[in-house]
Amino acid sequence: MTASERLLRYVTFDTQSKEESETCPSTDKQKIFGAALVEEMLAMGIQDAYMDKDGYIYGTVPGDPSLPTIGLIAHMDTAPDASGANIQAKILPFDGSDLCLNQEKQIFLREQDYPILANSRGKHLIVTDGTTLLGADDKAGIAEILTAAEYLLNSKEKHATLRIGFTPDEEIGRGADRFNLKDFGADYAYTADGGTLGEIEYENFNGASATVEIAGLNIHPGSAKNKMVNSQLIAMEFQSMLPVHQRPEATEGYEGFVMLLAMEGQVEHTTLRYIIRDHDLEKFQQKKDLMAEIAAFLNRKYGEGTVKATIQDSYYNMREKVEPVMYVVERAMAAMERAGMTPRAVPIRGGTDGAHLSYQGLPCPNLCTGGENFHGRFEFIPVEDMEQCTRMLIEILTGVKV
């Protein structure tokens, strides 16, 4: 089976994860997909494939013991940002003209809106009907890994031992939380969870989340003079003191940001939820410090206990852990070249399972899958790019002698 055929089957499973859930996996439906993957892995000859109680999938393609053991990792869940249910995926040839995703709703995928499409002229795109995400993030990674595994199982080529790991809940930042590193036993690994062909990522954001709780005091507005404290207005004041040029919509490349995720409030109580991101550890710290300073300032102004900012680190930049073992990156880049790509290291403006794993001792850069426009209704992936990414994975396991 080809990687794109696998993807088309996988996207029929709704595997959306859920931030508010405290279970692991966060949604039971991820286990239904997991069970289907284990069945498929066993059927192709991955004899030790299994799912653990937390919904993590593992399996091995044994190889030459004189070579390093290499892990390939992908995540099963899809982002909560857009619906992952009832996905109507189809393959459409693309020649540069507007692509109709949905005749009835008149939804088009246009190169003028997404210039990256120019790279895909002459290819066949897997797209949605414009109402859901596709879930190539990261089912394309799973499809490419299993297609590469199937190839290795049926080939006589000398190859490294492949350890496969599929995780739940990556999109809500928990993919690595219960990853069984001890039994995984890889020397190093790669997540197949990236986008554009040829991209390899070993620098990601440092990430934190902040919850700002603001206490107010309600009283009948007719007799509120000098008594009412409206927590919503203090919340607006808090937000107004954050730099306007450090918002996601104003940043790119190595520029970090603070993003207001959600606000909810009445007079008595308002909650602001933020995420904080920066590649640079010092600038990351400055952003967290600023939030704490604003809280302290407002407490001096309105009274102690008015504003409570709770800041928690989520993940760190893996660069520090990968740089000492740069041959891991070099191996992947050589494999990309052999698969006909032009390798390019780019900083991730996000986090990955690999960042967590790198900090736990498994160096784990992120590789392209070929997909674009992740987390949205215009997500797509070219069939041809999936084939090239599968080839890249095979080359990592076979072609390169490091």
Ligand SMILES: [Zn+2]
């Ligand atoms: Zn992903």
